[in-house]
Amino acid sequence: MAPRIAVLGCGYWGNNHTRTLKGLGVLAAVSDIDPARSAKFAADYDVAQISVDDLFASKDIDAIVMALPAQFHAQYAIRAVESGKDVLVEKPIALTVADGEAEIATAKQHGRIFMVGHILRFHPAFEKLLELAQSGELGKIGYIQAHRIGLGKFHGQNDALWDLAPHDLSMILALTGCEPTAVRGEGAAMVDHLSDFAHLHMEFPNGIRSHLFASRLNPIMDRRLAVVGDKAMAVFDDAEPWERKLTLFRHKVWQENGQIAFTKADPEYVPVQEGMPLTRELEHFIHCIETRETPRTNGEEAVSVLRILTKGTVSHPAG
Known part of the structure; x- marks a missing residue:
């Protein structure tokens, strides 16, 4: 039943x-x-x-x-x-x-069963990006950059970091496979006492660095997650139509005679099967209820996100 x-x-x-x-x-x-x-x-x-x-x-x-x-x-x-x-x-x-x-x-x-609503972990484009990263298609990952900005809803209890960043932190944790050893946050409040902008800088024990920018007071909407490896780079852009949501760039960067050289490759749009992330998330929840399987987005991951948010929180009163 x-x-x-x-x-x-x-x-x-x-x-x-x-x-x-x-x-x-x-x-x-x-x-x-x-x-x-x-x-x-x-x-x-x-x-x-x-x-x-x-x-x-x-x-x-x-x-x-x-x-x-x-x-x-x-x-x-x-x-x-x-x-x-x-x-x-x-x-x-x-x-x-x-x-x-x-x-x-x-x-x-x-x-x-304790599952967390980190919905973008169930986005088909992110699932494909994670597959590319784990298969070695991108090579050794060195840097991950996330942008989640736009003119958004304002909450009386949560600043931009706590409101927006959990989405991207969940994806970054899935890509890195570990928690950061160092977290540094910057924020700014313009409307009220809560920060409307947040920058988060993270260093991971496996050498990966990551930067996250979240803002709910920006005239431009940007929903990009970029992953930079030594073989290729990939971008998940949720603002793009389905056929362009995931792009692979096989750029090459190397050192030659003490100088850094690079070549740029044309973008490759990676095919992604369309699917509603919320539907897929709730289908997974139902599956876990029925099988008693540990959810993909479990409590331990959610606590890791809380630890990062706590370390990166900076209070800036409105001026």
Whole structure:
């Protein structure tokens, strides 16, 4: 029997999860601390509305997708796994490393699936990029650069780093296979006391360096992840159409007579099968519920992201 999944949190991402789970035939209920909001979702998607307390107590719910403000994720995720529910928690899973570790420990103690909503790990273009990197097609990777900028939503609790960077940090961790040994962050606030811009510089034990730039106050939208190897370079650009989302550049750079020389190659557009990342993410969650397999985006990775965010956080009051 297919798992019965409820959505807790009837906001923007809750709506996306609700619609997708409905399409997958596993949506059992919706819940929100505001009954009027969950009632609207229930009517829109022809599904049961349930109070938060009843949600955790219900024997008819197998799993919960949590799309809450980040400051509430830890307490409700812990309550859910203690109630015998598997969970998918949106990013970030908590606002402190200690809370994140408590979530993971409790899920393990109760034998529950704990998955994190690092959605871009399920993007077909990133999956292909990871395949290229792991197969040696790019050679030895030395540098990874991520840009996630644009004019975006402003949150009263999270700055640009905590709001935007988890997406790219999850992908960078998958590419490097380890946590950075050094993290340095820079930020700036223009609108309020929270940083609207964030630069993150990371050094990894395997020699890889990485730079991440996140901004929600930029006139240009940029969604690029570039991976530089000694055989080739690749760029995942999510703003491009499907046929151009993943590009391979077989540029060559070498030293000759004490000088650095290079040749540029024409871009090669790598074929990528189209697919909705959220649908693929939730299909993976369902698979993990049914098989008890550890999710690709698990709690340990989410805590690694929290550690990086914590080390890279710089408070800059608005001037």
